[in-house]
Amino acid sequence: MSSYYDLDDLLAEEETVSVVFRVAADGVGILDPGSEDNNVEQGAKVDVPLWLAQDLCQRQAAFINLPGYFSQRVRKEMQADPGCVDIRTRCPYFYGVGCKLVPITNDATLGSFLLYTLRGRYKDILSKAHSAAISSTPKVMQILSREETMLFQAGRDSMTAFKRWRVEGTRMERAAVLGKKRKSQEL
Amino acid sequence: MFGRRGAQLCSELAQNDDERLHRFDNDLFEHVIEEANEHYHQLETRMVKMQQEGLDIETTQNRDYFGALIHHLSLIRNKRCLMSYVYNRSQSVQRLRWQLGAVLPADLQDKLNYSEIEFFKNYSELLGSYMTNIDLDLTVDSTPPKDPYIQVRVMDDLGEVLLDDQATTLLRNSIHLMKRTEAEPLISQGLLEEFIG
Numbered sequence A: 001m002s003s004y005y006d007l008d009d010l011l012a013e014e015e016t017v018s019v020v021f022r023v024a025a026d027g028v029g030i031l032d033p034g035s036e037d038n039n040v041e042q043g044a045k046v047d048v049p050l051w052l053a054q055d056l057c058q059r060q061a062a063f064i065n066l067p068g069y070f071s072q073r074v075r076k077e078m079q080a081d082p083g084c085v086d087i088r089t090r091c092p093y094f095y096g097v098g099c100k101l102v103p104i105t106n107d108a109t110l111g112s113f114l115l116y117t118l119r120g121r122y123k124d125i126l127s128k129a130h131s132a133a134i135s136s137t138p139k140v141m142q143i144l145s146r147e148e149t150m151l152f153q154a155g156r157d158s159m160t161a162f163k164r165w166r167v168e169g170t171r172m173e174r175a176a177v178l179g180k181k182r183k184s185q186e187l
Numbered sequence B: 001m002f003g004r005r006g007a008q009l010c011s012e013l014a015q016n017d018d019e020r021l022h023r024f025d026n027d028l029f030e031h032v033i034e035e036a037n038e039h040y041h042q043l044e045t046r047m048v049k050m051q052q053e054g055l056d057i058e059t060t061q062n063r064d065y066f067g068a069l070i071h072h073l074s075l076i077r078n079k080r081c082l083m084s085y086v087y088n089r090s091q092s093v094q095r096l097r098w099q100l101g102a103v104l105p106a107d108l109q110d111k112l113n114y115s116e117i118e119f120f121k122n123y124s125e126l127l128g129s130y131m132t133n134i135d136l137d138l139t140v141d142s143t144p145p146k147d148p149y150i151q152v153r154v155m156d157d158l159g160e161v162l163l164d165d166q167a168t169t170l171l172r173n174s175i176h177l178m179k180r181t182e183a184e185p186l187i188s189q190g191l192l193e194e195f196i197g
Helices: A005-011 A050-058 A072-080 A096-103 A108-132 A139-143 A144-166 B004-016 B026-052 B063-100 B108-113 B116-132 B180-188
Strands: A016-022 A045-049 A061-064 B147-156 B159-163 B166-170 B174-178 B192-194
Touching: A005 A096, A005 A108, A005 B004, A005 B063, A016 A050, A016 B108, A045 A050, A045 B004, A050 A061, A050 A096, A050 B063, A072 A108, A096 A108, A096 A144, A108 A139, A139 A144, B004 B026, B004 B108, B063 B116, B147 B180, B174 B180
Parallel strands: none
Antiparallel strands: A016 A045, A016 A061, B147 B174, B147 B192, B159 B166
């Protein structure tokens, strides 16, 4: 269970999903750009942030349509080669959103699809994190979701630490909060 | 509306991977609070309307109920955004104490808002008095020491500094052997660099 204060969790819940209202609601017309009065009618199809969708679906006040990045087309693409699919542009919080959708959707295959995706990509991410040059930003990072980027970074950090330990490099460092070293000070 | 701004506030923090502290975003923070107030008014209007119609708020599930519900959820969402913005920043402020010591550089102080500076002072005092009580400086030796002395290179002209109860003049690019415990805070503040020759 993620923490109340967790920023990534919070931002994952900000992704919009499309829901169909089973009930009507007054005074929230701003959600539905198509509504003329300030209300959302029964049966209206509205894009709402995930945090709202979660609660509405749990109360049976709406049902959810899975977003495009969980469509059959993407799943086929993922089956072909998980390592090549660009997840980042589709949804930076692919796994976070997916996990939150599992309890509120009727689609029983979503959970296993997420697992399949991660399993297919995990090895690739890890081996690239260990072998990529430290200074550059490798191409593979452009297609990783936020969760995968953190995994990548963790692999990379441990590799850097290991290399530093091998050459007995410096162990104390300037606090990161102060920013990069001033170039003009060199020489 | 509906938490957009709150998320914007938090995404500013989340994107900030290099651990650098940004200025406290007062404008956006106020906006989110305003938005929360707006949701509260809307919520109140719905509730009053239901009461006037003589409906039982706890059991009725009409259009007004769901309108009120959505505003209620938005209110809570905004609160969560504000709370986690403040909380995550406070974590960074705590780290500052460990990395830079009890006195903040002026450019960092500008980035904190009034209550964060207050928080830093109180936290620093608390940590200070704890360390005095147990008679141990907890902020040094964050990595296990191999040798009580280390070689350092001076990054800037620092003038006369009291080291090991002796006044020493630290000139830029000069190399010194000094006590590790004395060097560590200075390295963390970026005044010295560990030198491996």
